[in-house]
Each structure stands twice: as structure tokens, then as C-alpha cells.
Amino acid sequence: MERCKETRLVVCLLLFLTLREDLGFAFRQNKDTEFTFLLPPGATECFFQTATKSGSMEVEYQVIAGSGLDVGFTLISPQGYRLVSDFRKSDGIHTVDPTEEGDYRICFDNSFSHISEKMVYVEVIVDGPEEDDEDDEDWAALAEPEDLLEYKLEDIRDTMDAVHKNLERSRQLQTTLRAFEARDRYLLEDNLWRVSFWSSVSLLVMVSVALAQIYTLRRLFSDKHRVCTYHR
Helix, strand or coil: CHHHHHHHHHHHHHHHHHHHHHHHHHHHHCCCEEEEEEECCCCEEEEEEEECCCCEEEEEEEEEECHHHCEEEEEECCCCCEEEEEEEECEEEEEECCCCCEEEEEEEECCCCCCCCEEEEEEEEEECCCCHHHHHHHHHHHCCCHHHCCCCHHHHHHHHHHHHHHHHHHHHHHHHHHHHHHHHHHHHHHHHHHHHHHHHHHHHHHHHHHHHHHHHHHHHHCCCCCCCCCCC
């Protein structure tokens, strides 16, 4: 009977921890932002991301379509200081740690291109300050009947944190790979159009040259002028 109660307690505790981790994961996911937008030729677009004090922020961008696959990038702090400045790059990853409280400005510049628009993929990951003290208190409160459990709560917590970090990292890698795939597909389609166009031009030139040669030869052998010969 006592063994059955311990088993039920372990199951309830694991269910509670799983639900707590899932809710925490969902709230942390809301802080991450990813989107794709079109940057018109000769234009500059800016976006704002709110951050808390003593946190961290990671900004990743990739140009997945457009002539040259390059764009200008600028990251400006809430105080107005320019933290990062890239000129005509196809991709980049920049981290701000620790962050200031306020709105960071993320700008993309295509003013150097007056003809081609650019498709840009952006991902912003914002992590708040660590709250280990509150978590430790919660876990300490849960760990009161630890003499009835065969499992260590700290080991469970470390394992779940490691699983969450690995899942988050996997999601980021999959998103990055999708962006690379979109850019490679654009390059392939663009190269296919160029090859098809110049192949058609070459074929047209070859046919034109062949027709011109045939016409020239026919003119040489179809001379209708008579040649008079005199016999003595």
C-alpha cells in the first residue's frame, strides 16, 4: 500500500513538472520572432524589438532572393548607439548580451540597389534575465518529501532543461536550413532562367547564320546574267 502511494506521488509530480515545463516553453517561445519580408529597391526598412534589462538577444538574417543576394544591416540600441553595421552582406548572426531595457531598432538597407528588390528572412531570439532564485524556491518546496522518492528532483530538472535547450536548438537549425533551402532554390531557378534564355539566343543565332549561309550560296549559283562568247 505504501509502495502504491509512492508510485502515485511520483507520477503526479512528473505530470506537474511536465505541464510546468510545457507552459514555460510556450511562454519562452512567444519571445522569439521570425518573418520574411520584401525590401523594395532603394528603400530602408526598420523593425523594433523590445528587450528587458540584463537579458540577451540574437538577431539572424539571410537574403534569400534578389539580385546579388546582399543587403545592409544595422542594429541600434535603445539609447541610439549603433551596435552592429553590415554593408552588402547576404547573411549574419549578431548577439547582444546583456541587453538594455527598451526598444532595439533593426534596420535593413537596400538603397544601393535601384532596380532589384530583396527578400529577407529574419529571426530574433530574446531571452529574459535568469530567474534561478524563484525556480530554486519552487523546487525546494516540491522537494520536501524527497525521502519518499527514489528520484532526485535536481536530476529531473537538469534533464528537462537539457531536453528543452536541445529542442529549441533543433527548431532554430531547422528554420535556418529552410531559409538556406529557399535561397538555394531561388539561385537554381534564376540560373535555370539564364541558361534557358542564353541557350535560346544561341540557337536563334545559329539558325540565323545557317539561313544566311544558305541564302548566300544560292545567290552564288543562281546568277542569271548571260556570258557571251565569240568564236573566230
